[in-house]
Amino acid sequence: MADLSSDFLGIKSPNPFWLASAPPTDKAYNVVRAFTAGWGGVVWKTLGEAGPPIVNVNGPRYGAIWGADRRLLGLNNIELITDRPLEVNLREIKQVKRDWPDRAMIVSLMVPCEEQAWKAILPLVEDTGADGIELNFGCPHGMSERGMGAAVGQVPEYIEMVARWCKQNTRMPVIVKLTPNITDIRYPARAAKKGGADAVSLINTISSIIGVDLERFSPEPSIDGKGSHGGYCGPAVKPIALNMVAEIARDPQTRGLPISGIGGVTTWRDAAEFLALGAGNVQVCTAAMTYGFKIVQEMISGLSQYLDRHEMTLSELIGRATPNVTDWQYLNLNYVTKAHIDQDACIKCGRCYAACEDTSHQAIAMSPERVFTVKDDECVACNLCVNVCPVENCITMERMPGGSVDPRTGLVVSDQPADWTTHPNNPAARTAAE
Amino acid sequence: MTNSPFTPGIVPARLDGSLLQENFVDLHAALDPHEALVAADRCYFCHDAPCITACPTTIDIPLFIRQIATGTPEAAAKTIFDQNILGGMCARVCPTETLCEQACVREAAEGKPVEIGRLQRYATDTLMAQGIHPFRRAAPTGKHVAVVGAGPAGLACAHRLAMHGHAVTIYDARPKAGGLNEYGIAHYKATDGFAAAEVAWLLKIGGIMVQTGVTLGQDIMLDTLHANHDAVFLGLGLAGVNALHAEGEERKGVMDAVGFIAELRQASDLATLAIGRNVVVIGGGMTAIDAAVQAKLLGAQSVTVLYRRGRDAMPASRYEQDLAASKGVRFIFNAMPVTILGNGAVTGVRVEYTKAEGSSLVGTGETFDIPADQVLKAIGQTLDGAPGGLEITGGKIAVTGPGRTTRKGVWAGGDCASGGEDLTVTAVAQGRDAAEDIHVTLLG
Numbered sequence: 077m078a079d080l081s082s083d084f085l086g087i088k089s090p091n092p093f094w095l096a097s098a099p100p101t102d103k104a105y106n107v108v109r110a111f112t113a114g115w116g117g118v119v120w121k122t123l124g125e126a127g128p129p130i131v132n133v134n135g136p137r138y139g140a141i142w143g144a145d146r147r148l149l150g151l152n153n154i155e156l157i158t159d160r161p162l163e164v165n166l167r168e169i170k171q172v173k174r175d176w177p178d179r180a181m182i183v184s185l186m187v188p189c190e191e192q193a194w195k196a197i198l199p200l201v202e203d204t205g206a207d208g209i210e211l212n213f214g215c216p217h218g219m220s221e222r223g224m225g226a227a228v229g230q231v232p233e234y235i236e237m238v239a240r241w242c243k244q245n246t247r248m249p250v251i252v253k254l255t256p257n258i259t260d261i262r263y264p265a266r267a268a269k270k271g272g273a274d275a276v277s278l279i280n281t282i283s284s285i286i287g288v289d290l291e292r293f294s295p296e297p298s299i300d301g302k303g304s305h306g307g308y309c310g311p312a313v314k315p316i317a318l319n320m321v322a323e324i325a326r327d328p329q330t331r332g333l334p335i336s337g338i339g340g341v342t343t344w345r346d347a348a349e350f351l352a353l354g355a356g357n358v359q360v361c362t363a364a365m366t367y368g369f370k371i372v373q374e375m376i377s378g379l380s381q382y383l384d385r386h387e388m389t390l391s392e393l394i395g396r397a398t399p400n401v402t403d404w405q406y407l408n409l410n411y412v413t414k415a416h417i418d419q420d421a422c423i424k425c426g427r428c429y430a431a432c433e434d435t436s437h438q439a440i441a442m443s444p445e446r447v448f449t450v451k452d453d454e455c456v457a458c459n460l461c462v463n464v465c466p467v468e469n470c471i472t473m474e475r476m477p478g479g480s481v482d483p484r485t486g487l488v489v490s491d492q493p494a495d496w497t498t499h500p501n502n503p504a505a506r507t508a509a510e
Numbered sequence: 511m512t513n514s515p516f517t518p519g520i521v522p523a524r525l526d527g528s529l530l531q532e533n534f535v536d537l538h539a540a541l542d543p544h545e546a547l548v549a550a551d552r553c554y555f556c557h558d559a560p561c562i563t564a565c566p567t568t569i570d571i572p573l574f575i576r577q578i579a580t581g582t583p584e585a586a587a588k589t590i591f592d593q594n595i596l597g598g599m600c601a602r603v604c605p606t607e608t609l610c611e612q613a614c615v616r617e618a619a620e621g622k623p624v625e626i627g628r629l630q631r632y633a634t635d636t637l638m639a640q641g642i643h644p645f646r647r648a649a650p651t652g653k654h655v656a657v658v659g660a661g662p663a664g665l666a667c668a669h670r671l672a673m674h675g676h677a678v679t680i681y682d683a684r685p686k687a688g689g690l691n692e693y694g695i696a697h698y699k700a701t702d703g704f705a706a707a708e709v710a711w712l713l714k715i716g717g718i719m720v721q722t723g724v725t726l727g728q729d730i731m732l733d734t735l736h737a738n739h740d741a742v743f744l745g746l747g748l749a750g751v752n753a754l755h756a757e758g759e760e761r762k763g764v765m766d767a768v769g770f771i772a773e774l775r776q777a778s779d780l781a782t783l784a785i786g787r788n789v790v791v792i793g794g795g796m797t798a799i800d801a802a803v804q805a806k807l808l809g810a811q812s813v814t815v816l817y818r819r820g821r822d823a824m825p826a827s828r829y830e831q832d833l834a835a836s837k838g839v840r841f842i843f844n845a846m847p848v849t850i851l852g853n854g855a856v857t858g859v860r861v862e863y864t865k866a867e868g869s870s871l872v873g874t875g876e877t878f879d880i881p882a883d884q885v886l887k888a889i890g891q892t893l894d895g896a897p898g899g900l901e902i903t904g905g906k907i908a909v910t911g912p913g914r915t916t917r918k919g920v921w922a923g924g925d926c927a928s929g930g931e932d933l934t935v936t937a938v939a940q941g942r943d944a945a946e947d948i949h950v951t952l953l954g
Contacts (some may be wrong), residue, residue, distance in 0.1 A: 470653035
């Protein structure tokens with residue numbers, strides 16, 4: 077069993093799987109269950125400033141979309157930050173941290189964008205013995221209407237300012253949680269770094285309407301016939317999160333800034349992908365809300381087996397794929413592949429044919445006996461057939477060796493890489509002296 | 511081929527070799543990786559899952575299925591073996607239709623449970639094929655435990671004891687270890703020498719010596735074992751066979767179904783096995799079904815199972831009954847043999863219908879004859895050769911808690927011990943739990 081113990085900003089946890097700030101981390105009861113199940117740490121659900129508690133809706137606060145067999149793919153919510161009194165949360169945080177000293181305890185915070193508000197809450201959190209704080213600049217619903225959450229996270233100057241206030245007023249490591257509801261994630265990340273933040277975590281939820289009730293003409297979840305945009309999360313958002321993590325990991329201005337990866341982590345494999353793209357650990361919410369805390373056991377055994385198989389340590393995995401994230405213009409245009417259909421694995425459903433014939437390059441032939449074969453002289457290697465095939469590894473992309481002739485173009489495949497920057501069709505590739 | 515299903519008497523090679531081979535292939539083919547992923551995807555990862563509760567060894571089924579679904583069948587196997595070191599065999603022989611798969615919530619929802627048994631086999635086969643034994647023996651404790659019986663209970667007990675660092679010697683009367691896994695399971699449920707391979711794999715834990723051909727009460731005595739070891743575990747199984755109490759039981763052609771099954775399992779060439787043209791199997795448990803189905807597969811022209819009670823009371827599950835029926839086995843319910851007909855060799859069975867009268871069964875007086883040249887008795891096994899000095903209850907060694915017998919330092923589990931169903935998986939659980947209790951006792 078590989079050693080999964082994790083060190084993020086000096087915060088130690090027995091594994092890199094933390095629960096994200098969300099309903100599962102709102103109370104000692106839940107958090108203790110999570111720790112008992114094996115979670116390495118938690119980010120306690122966001123605390124607000126002292127005063128009258130937050131009010132939530134009293135109708136449904138979650139909505140979902142499902143894949144086949146009603147597998148939950150995406151969840152959205154209109155729940156606000158914790159609606160329990162501040163002192164109750166602080167008391168429980170302190171107790172749980174005392175009882176579980178080996179687990180990471182991060183406290184998520186969201187108070188008004190005034191220095192005094194932050195100065196007031198930071199010592200209270202520090203007093204709990206928590207390992208760090210996470211600034212919730214991400215929630216897209218409810219609180220953003222009041223100038224908090226995503227309303228802060230969408231303005232890099234605010235991020236920098238609040239991060240700086242926090243750094244100046246606490247010894248605890250500061251993690252800035254970023255909203256994806258912005259055009260370029262690098263700007264808020266750079267702002268966080270400039271403000272002195274120790275790390276960023278992302279993504280928070282995505283603004284969304286999960287569905288519409290077609291009988292009542294109300295967005296879901298429906299509150300008395302009306303709905304509001306909520307925060308979208310779950311397996312469906314993972315690709316968006318992966319890209320944003322990678323963008324920050326490879327941005328020269330933020331390279332090396334620790335990242336806590338969040339967004340649709342459901343299995344060990346999802347977690348490993350975040351880590352490979354540069355996240356130092358991952359945070360999970362929807363998977364726990366869908367399947368219960370026990371899923372961490374599969375994450376632990378799976379990641380451990382994967383690391384063992386590659387004879388790799390956890391820290392060696394972190395960022396291992398980051399150098400391979402590049403811009404389109406640097407992709408090797410001499411990398412020529414063709415789809416190949418394994419006839420033994422093929423179940424003759426014809427989905428590859430429909431996809432290719434109707435929507436792509438007419439590169440799959442169908443015989444009267446329903447034998448599907450790739451026409452190499454038409455195949456542009458788009459991969460759509462691979463993506464729509466219901467049988468894993470039935471259709472694969474096979475690379476043409478250097479020196480062979482691509483029957484589609486009639487050109488000899490070069491074994492030397494070449495990309496757009498030097499391509500003759502690229503006007504920018506022409507040298508000025510020519 | 512000189513014989514056919516129509517050849518009278520008990521003769522070998524009623525079917526040609528290739529057909530015999532085909533008849534005795536794996537009952538359920540192993541899942542391929544694609545099938546395993548599709549099957550695994552159906553699991554809902556239930557909380558406090560009913561399937562776990564239904565499993566006598568309490569395997570964390572949702573977890574291992576999720577591990578398969580996420581591409582780590584090896585981790586899945588570890589999850590299974592943590593609870594059940596004979597998870598490979600149990601995946602093949604467990605009556606899942608009355609255990610985990612009956613409890614599966616998708617059985618309730620759609621009448622189609624997650625294929626837990628086959629998924630378990632997929633996981634355990636994957637790890638075992640890699641030759642990996644996922645457990646390591648703890649530092650030797652200096653304690654030595656004797657295990658009598660190398661069946662599922664004894665093997666599970668020995669493995670768990672070895673894991674804890676105790677030295678174990680297993681004694682078994684038969685020439686090969688494995689117990690009913692080796693000698694008592696239908697051929698098509700454990701093909702390709704799986705039982706022997708599983709024993710070899712299990713012994714990789716180290717610290718276990720196996721002595722075969724040693725019978726308790728003849729070659730070794732409990733008192734001696736007790737004196738020479740720190741603890742003794744008895745996993746004797748049920749070596750005795752109930753008598754039919756029908757006239758003519760001694761006729762040639764009347765035999766025990768367990769012996770027939772054992773012979774079949776050990777045969778290197780199925781074409782050498784003699785089988786009757788008309789076979790009558792008496793009994794209603796798994797042994798009866800296994801014997802009947804295999805008799806049919808060997809080429810018997812007709813095979814009839816006689817069961818003295820109604821279908822609902824039959825210990826063999828409906829699934830097993832249907833399997834037998836699909837192979838051409840005929841069932842006659844509410845009927846008992848009264849006379850084995852013949853002159854020297856069996857020629858038929860006189861059968862009387864039965865009815866319930868109060869709590870007992872009585873004959874109705876109406877009889878009929880079935881032609882038979884072979885009669886297989888599968889009316890239950892009995893404890894045979896249990897050492898003296900142990901309390902016996904209901905024909906089994908009395909145990910309390912995790913297999914403690916009435917004699918200090920002696921534990922028992924599996925079919926020979928009181929409590930639990932006589933299933934491989936139950937025996938594994940009892941052996942394992944006794945080992946934990948022995949461990950605590952020895953180090954306590």
